[in-house]
Amino acid sequence: MNNNDSINKVIKVENLTKKFGSFVAVDNISFEVGKGEIFGFLGANGAGKTTAMRMLCGLSKASSGKAKVAGFDIYKQTEEIKKRIGYMSQKFSLYEDLTVYENIRLYGGIYGIKEKDIKPRAYDLLENLNFLDKKDALVKSLPLGWKQKLAFSVAVFHKPKLVFLDEPTGGVDPKTRRQFWEQIYEAASRGITIFVTTHYMDEAEYCDRLSIMVDGKIEALDSPQNLKKQFNVNSMEDVFHTLASKAKRGD
Amino acid sequence: MEIVNTYNLVKKYGETYALDGLNLSINKGELFGLIGADGAGKTTVFRILTSLILPDSGDAKILNLDIKEDYKEIRKNIGYMPGKFSLYLDLSVYENLKFFASVFGISIEENMDIIYPIYKHLEKFKDRKAGKLSGGMKQKLALSCALIHKPKILFLDEPTTGVDPVSRKEFWEMLKMLKSQGITIIVSTPYMDEANMCDRIALMRKGKLMSINSPKNIIKDFDEVLYEIKSDNMYQLLNDIREFKKTKRAYTFGVSHHLILEKDSKDEILEYLKTRNHKNIFINRVEPNIEDCYLQIESLYE
Missing domain, CATH: 3.30.70 (Alpha-Beta Plaits)
Known part of the structure; x- marks a missing residue:
């Protein structure tokens, strides 16, 4: 982040709240994310991360508060937001029964990329990934590491300003996780903003800044280094345990 | 005393070897970890040892019982928590437990002492549908259901995937408690801090065993600066x-x-x-x- 100019803020959230009946899933959270930043969004299961993310993606309406994503209002301009963001989760990203190329084409089409542009861009992407020979392979036949690489590439195929990654490395072995994070690093170095959730505390260290949610509230927000200083501990693991074990919400 | 033995287990899916001549011995009372990437063959090992599928070749014995001949006897003595949740989401917490108990022809009350340290976290939600539980609670219920018939061996296929660090720690405390009661536990995990908590681990790759030892000895074998x-x-x-x-x-x-x-x-x-x-x-x-x-x-x- 170079300066605090609001143009460089890809996400701006002020007092955002979401209630389900009397249950406050997200409780008055405020934060900003800068262009090209890797922002870690941490919290225990049930802390409200997914609910917050859904509001930012324009999939769920906030109960109160303000937020802008890529410069657009989350209440009135959800379609504009959706065009400018990418999204990837561990559970659902690619169609297993389609080929590698068909998946790219499908996503390109959904994001409104013209047919004649999809083909050259898809070939560029496949070449960069060293995937050209797998172009016609069914996605379900690929090893997990490849699927993950492809899922990420598809999520940024329409050149979004920012990409939401919801536990992208859940259940993934140490080697494949590392390859994935290098892809994240590389995308961030090209100016794509990364908004990522993870339960791996070594991955928390790779973030420029991160927030930790407890019972719907953001209880801490800073760089990994400053958070460790603030809580006077040596690892993010300890920071997380200090905060998350205070949670009262029945997980 | 060895409680699980496999001899040259082979399992192929199409042209892919899920298991490629696997030899494994696990001791009674051990907390044993299966570690490996996606496709290493961990889930296939679980499915064969729990008698859900047959190997293409090779043998395995559990509690001295043959997985092909004595599968009915084996099933009475093992508990299995598959990677994807095994619960009936439309049944309540209590109904799930009752169902699993009835499959083994017992009542919940008979074996409540075994599951109580885990079930006590769920008790206040006992009428809630399993589908309405959070991830951590589902996991505790699945573990309770896998334990209700007092198995001698517990098979856990990636029980903590997608679970936050605090809940993972709690879960491993429960495993240690079960181990102290003499239950043999075989668990797979992608988390290396959990591998460290096992008595011994098997590192698997493409259906083969790369290394099998205590975490301490595996670390000792690291021969580079x-x-x-x-x-x-x-x-x-x-x-x-x-x-x-x-x-x-x-x-x-x-x-x-x-x-x-x-x-x-x-x-x-x-x-x-x-x-x-x-x-x-x-x-x-x-x-x-x-x-x-x-x-x-x-x-x-x-």
């Missing part, structure tokens, strides 16, 4: 150290990168990094942990 390295630009640093001609391997490791160099080239890499304009370079020799060992073994097969 390992450095941690940092600078002000960590991504650039990773790219630069990989380009250095005497770098054998380099990978991210949380707050630092881990680096394995050819002999006596530490000073040289520091000089080299200065030419790449790195500031605040810090390099220090460190002891490996189990994750370094996993990555070392994986790198041998690249």
Whole structure:
């Protein structure tokens, strides 16, 4: 982040709240994310991360508060937001029964990329990934590491300003996780903003800044280094345990 | 005493070997970990040992019972928590337990003492549908259901995947408690800190065993000099150290990168990094942990 100019803020959230009946899933959270930043969004299961993310993606309406994503209002301009963001989760990203190329084409089409542009861009992407020979392979036949690489590439195929990654490395072995994070690093170095959730505390260290949610509230927000200083501990693991074990919400 | 033995287990799916001649012995009362990437064959081992599928060739014995001949007897003595939740989401917490107990012809009350330390966290939700539970609670219920018939061996296929660090810690406390009651536990996990908590682990790759030992001994077998390295630009640093001609391997490791160099080239890499304009370079020799060992073994097969 170079300066605090609001143009460089890809996400701006002020007092955002979401209630389900009397249950406050997200409780008055405020934060900003800068262009090209890797922002870690941490919290225990049930802390409200997914609910917050859904509001930012324009999939769920906030109960109160303000937020802008890529410069657009989350209440009135959800379609504009959706065009400018990418999204990837561990559970659902690619169609297993389609080929590698068909998946790219499908996503390109959904994001409104013209047919004649999809083909050259898809070939560029496949070449960069060293995937050209797998172009016609069914996605379900690929090893997990490849699927993950492809899922990420598809999520940024329409050149979004920012990409939401919801536990992208859940259940993934140490080697494949590392390859994935290098892809994240590389995308961030090209100016794509990364908004990522993870339960791996070594991955928390790779973030420029991160927030930790407890019972719907953001209880801490800073760089990994400053958070460790603030809580006077040596690892993010300890920071997380200090905060998350205070949670009262029945997980 | 050995309680699980496999002899040259082979299982093929199409042209792919899920298991490629697996020999494994697990001792009574052990907390045993199966570690490996997606496709290593961990789930196939679980399915064969729990008598859900048959191997193409090879044999296995559990509690001295043959997996092909004596599968009915085996099933009475084992508990299995598959990777995807095994619960009936439309049944309540209590109904799920009752169902699993009735399958084994027992009542919940008979064996409540076994599951109570886990079930007590669920008791106040006993009428809630399993589908309405949070991830951590579902996991506790699945574990209770796998234990309700007092099995001698418990098979857990990635029980903590997608679970936050605090709940994972709780879950492993429960496993230690079950182990102290004499239950043999066989568990697979992608988390290396959990691998560290096992008595012994098997590192698997493409259906084969790469290494089997206690975490301590696996770490002892790490035969390279390992450095941690940092600078002000960590991504650039990773790219630069990989380009250095005497770098054998380099990978991210949380707050630092881990680096394995050819002999006596530490000073040289520091000089080299200065030419790449790195500031605040810090390099220090460190002891490996189990994750370094996993990555070392994986790198041998690249």
